[in-house]
Amino acid sequence: MIDLVLAGPDRLAPYLLLAAALFSLGVFACVTRRNAVGYLMGIELMLNAANLNMVAYGRFRTELLAGHAQVATLFVIALAAAEAAVALALVYAIFRNIRDVDLDKIRSLNGE
Amino acid sequence: MNVATLIFWPVVAVTLAGAAGAAFARNLVYAALSLGASLVGMAGLYFFLQAEYVAVIQMIVYVGGILILILFGVMFSRDILGTSTEPSIGSRILGGLASLATLAAMGRIAWNIAGTESLGLRAQRIPTADWVGQISSTSASHLGDLLMGPWLAPFLVVAVLLTVVLVAALGLVRKDAQ
């Protein structure tokens, strides 16, 4: 059944595997990056993985609902954009305050 | 082995490589750029999935918008950070384990899906070979109908949200914010 996995664009499995890989890479980035921007990139990766899953499922599983899946994806993209904007604004504000965006140093909520 | 498949695998490779770069690259600029590559590859995959409109949006919003924002962020954080982005060994182990767990879980699901497809539980789909001339069920106009129909309420909410976000972002970056 490996052939099913490695089959071309006409199968669902490759997309899912790719999405899994992207997501786990995003997780890794989120965990390891000490930099706010790096963190943001990880999040974007995960969002993309999710989008890919949605569109792929929409296409291969629920043919008639494919459109809905894509609309949802559009929403995610829009929200991702908004999120990125706010995140960057925050990064900028923090940077102005403490001349740094190292998340390890931003711990005022940790009571230190 | 048709032409689509021949294009397909390189696109996957680009996406994956870009993502890996975004995750592993020491230098944030390179990371951001490889993220861009990954995003572009993603758009290509959307084409394969017959989601042309999404692919276009992906190119415009992600590659054109978000990536630029991220690059800005990198730009004015880089001079302070220098090479101090070296992640701690502990966080690397943690990240490795976490991502492996994620990969295992989702990979297993994908594997199962593949298995079910082998059992012939595949949805009927239009063969990639003869797209051309077909009226996709997911043309932009169709998506527009959906947006203005069942998705109207979320659409408006998102619209409001985006406005708020815009204002908020502006507020945050105003000079006298501190």
Place this chain on the structure above:
Amino acid sequence: MIDASILSVFLVLPVLGAVLAWILPARPNAQKTISVTVSLGLLAASVLLAILAVSAQKAGFVLRERIPVLSDWGIAWHVGVDGLSIAMLFLSALVQFCASVVAAPNGRVRAYHSLVQLLFVGVNGTFLALDMVFFYVFWEVMLIPMFFLIAIWGGDDRKRAAVKFFLYTMGGSMAMLLAMLVLHFQIPETGMTVAVRNAEVREQMTVGSQGETYLYDLPVLASDSLGKPVVAAASDIASGSNRPLFVPVERNFDLLHWKLLAPYWADLQILGFALAPVALAFFFVAFAVKVPSFPLHLWLPHAHVQAPTAISVVLAGILLKLGVYGLLRVAWPLFPAAALDGANLFAWIGVISIVWGGFAALGQSDLKRLVAYSSISHMGFCVLGIASATSQGIAGAAFQCVSHGLSASLLFLLVGVVYDRAHHRRVDGFGGLAQIMPKFSAIFLLSAMVGAGLPGLAGFVGELSSLLGAWVNPATRVAGLVAASGVILSAAYLLWTVKRVIYGTVKHPEQRAFSDLNTAEMAALAPLAALSILLGVWPGLLQAALGPVSASLAGHIAWVAGLR
């Protein structure tokens, strides 16, 4: 006509009081007036109930209502009062009155009075609740205000005392929660039918429109000649037939239904372990902390020494009684067989509390701490009486609750009086007060005698009944013999204190300036003193309410134990 809706008064009034005390501008007299008014209202309501109970003279619930809420989780708003809970509600109202009349600590008046009211919401709720969930909730509701009352208005070491109080009680509550959940899920989802004691049906039954019988709102079934279950006619039961009766019980949190399940709990096995002894142990820990019994008593001296006078009064006057009430309402009814098996152990726990507390009290130099240990010693008699699981013992335990509520409140109020005058509580820091404060000394001697169990005063009846009960049960006889030595100890430490504080020469001349009891103090002390004499001379007044309940519980225990 009085129906069960009057019971909500015991919760609504304090809540209103709390809200009022909080929203009104902080003026000590205003808040104090609210507290006193609320307590008077509760007092009136409880007296009304008491009249009902004494006139009814039945073991059953005088008022009871069951309104299903969250029925798919088996939770119902089930409240009711029988003689026991009415006595406790009355004591609670009385203690609240005395605690409100005496001077409240200065500062944060609004918070203080609101918290006191909330505390009594929890107390009254626990005495009312017949559903395990609400019982537990009110139990916890009571815990939090007490924590703050000690932690904010306490003495120098208040934080530690409050945390100790909280942790001990919380630990007990956790045990109760665990046991309660385990029990709940041991009931088959489909429900089950259990045999019930005819006498209990006769005591508690309600008659339906078609003359059918209900026990705790459950239809009572009798098995006809063919052994098929048929609806039992109320007339038939009332006429005293001894046909075996059954009720269908479903999975819920209802305490009374759980009581009916006692035979089921008795022979329930989990992982090869008998459930009943373990669950009983958990409940016993939960309640023994409050009582408090010997190994779990260590929070009490801290809490008492640190708490302000009024809060000490509440603590000793009513909070300790909740432990005994829990044992009588939950632990023993649910696991009679296990309780009888452990009678010896429980009795010795009570006896050790009596003797240990007595000796510890002998060794104290701080008046408040001395009274605290005397409380431990006196409450030991409650545990002893309950352990004996006889009509005398259980009635004695309940009676001892009331009498100790009176004597301990009196003593703490009096200690508060001298502390207010002298700003210290060292026993050797006083002497010859009888020449300076005659009223105070008279009431002090009276309270000491109540504590020492002098006949003719309330303290005697409880101890006597507990001892009588302990002698009836073979497993607790020796314990009863040893426990009787408590009368020597209590006389020793209390009268020794009396001698050192109020008799002899005036050791500290500056104390000649002390003023005798003022009106407020008299108002707080007089009712307690009068009641402790009245109940000593005429115990039947209280026994009329407690006796039938204790007899019914003893009968239940004997019946379940006999089924094996």
Place this chain on the structure above:
Amino acid sequence: MNVNPATSALIGLFLPLAVSVLGAFTWRRLGKTLDLLSVGVALVGAVATGIGAWTLGQSGTVVSVSFPWLWFPGTGIAFELGLHLDALSAMMLFVVQALGFLVLVFSRWYLHDDRFYGRFFASFSFFVFAMSGVVVAPGLLQAFICWELVGLGSYFLIGYWHDKPEASEDPEYQAGKPWYATGLIESKLSPSSAQFKAFVVNRVGDFGFLSGLALCAWVVGTWSGFQGGDPLAWKTLFGAVADGAFAQASFLGWSGMALLTLAGLLVFLGAMGKSAQFPLHVWLPDAMQGPTTASAIIHAATMVAAGVFLTARIYPMLTPEALVAIQWVGGITAFVAATIACVQWDFKAVLAYSTISQLGYMMLGLGAGAAAGGYAAGVSHLFTHAVFKCMLFLGAAAVIHGLHGVQDLNRMGGLAKKMPLTAIATGIGTLAILGVPGFSAFWSKDMILAAANAKVAIAASSGMPVWSSMVPWILGLGTAGLTAFYMSRQWFLAFLGKPRDHHLVDHAHDPDKPSVAVLLLLALLSFQFVWTGSVNPAQAGSWFSGLLAAPVAGLNASLGHALPEGVLHHIHLSTMLSSVALVALGVAAAWLLYLNLASVRHRTAEWLRRDVPTNLVWKFLANLWFIDKAYDFLFVEGLGRRGGKAVAKTDMGGTISLDRAIDQAAGLSGWAGRFANLFQSGRSGAYAGWTSLAVFGALALVLLYSK
């Protein structure tokens, strides 16, 4: 005139109670009227109960009234309070009320200028109420309740002068203290200490009483023949005993007679406390800290007699073994107290120890058993002793009042000239307690000794070990001689000879007329013919033995077998002769040592105290056989103070204490907290990592291992 005995008893009970309640609140304001009120009430009570007793004696019936007081549904048990008036209790009730009245009359003179004047009458009335309650008790429970209330009354009266300092801090006491005032623990010698001591020592006895009561309630309450009602009512209780209820029960392996013995002895422990029987006698001498007139009624006439009365009441449930124990306790008490009394220098202390000794006599008599005539003997002595000992105490009050509080015998002497009437009255009382023929104790005490002697004979005939009854008898005989010695010594030292302290003695004078009248009336009652109507101790048919006949007859039937008449007569005769001889010996010794030789060796007492070897004996006795000191070391300081401190420290505050141990255990939770902290780095990245690791790891495991 004929009143219902029950009514009269209720009058005697509740009028004094009303007075005491009134007085409790108002004694400061209307002290001077309170005394008249209480005296009047006491008179009414005395007359009423007297008529009641007379009526009862005429009809010879038993009056019993009771109402439920504390009941237990489901058990059929309902304890009752009420009245039980038979010959014994009616007579005792009358004695209590009458003596109460006389003592109150005397007290008006004795305490007339006292600072707590009114309070005395309030407390006294309360005591009379409680004591009457014990006497008329219809069952063991009311007996116990009023028993403790009596203790409370005694507590009030002993601590009457509660503001006095301990003797060690009392300059007055230290000034007047002679060098030979030894053996007392002065740091614990004050009214407030004495009342405390008395109450707690009595509680030791009441511990037994309470346990015995509970034991009986259990046995009778679960007895197959129990009909419901009060299991402790005399009738039910004795019925159950006779029916062998104790054979059905078992406790720690004891059953039947053994269990009954245990029950009897537990209750008797209470009697030991109240009646100051060895080893619980230590409180009575201290109780002399109270007003002397209070001692007259409480620690001489009535309260201490309550123990004897109770023992007589529960006679039907006392097994022969129990009686042996009682007889031993009585004998030892009588002898020990008598020896101590021989060296007391304090006028009241002599009387206190003589009281203990006489109470021992009564127990000795009761312990001899009904068959030996011990019951009648003990009870008779209870009454005769009540009268003359009350009078002796009142005489002591008169002396002490006359000497402005001086109680040292060695500063008295020659008082007979100054207070002749008091001297005569106390002289008669002394003769009475000596047991000189013609005086009341000659009759009752000889009955006791005869009974003890008869017990020996019975034991010999019924196969019980003879020594078990021989020893108490010999102790009793010895005590007779000692009593003669110390009582005559006291009277000689106080009233005869030359005044040793002139400016003290010169101001002495007799009490006022009513008080003297009281003294003389009681003196009159100390003659034997008042009680027996003849001088023959064995003479039956006197009104008083007739009074006692009824209960004794029943007991004789129930217990043992009586001796033949001839043997009894012989025993009586021999006992009479021997006791008279001993009395003569004792009086002669006292005469020689304290009057005659006083001129030869300047101070005989000095010689006894100073010279070897007598001073060793003297030290031992003056230290009260070191019993008080031993108790103080073992129980008060040791068990009480140190034990209490030790337990308190072990519980909390000590270096090794339960509290600390639990705190340490709680400290362990800190480690758990630190471990949990590992996950709380505050790095959002780490949070994300842990979260996804947990969620997806779990998911992966589930998926990978699920088929």
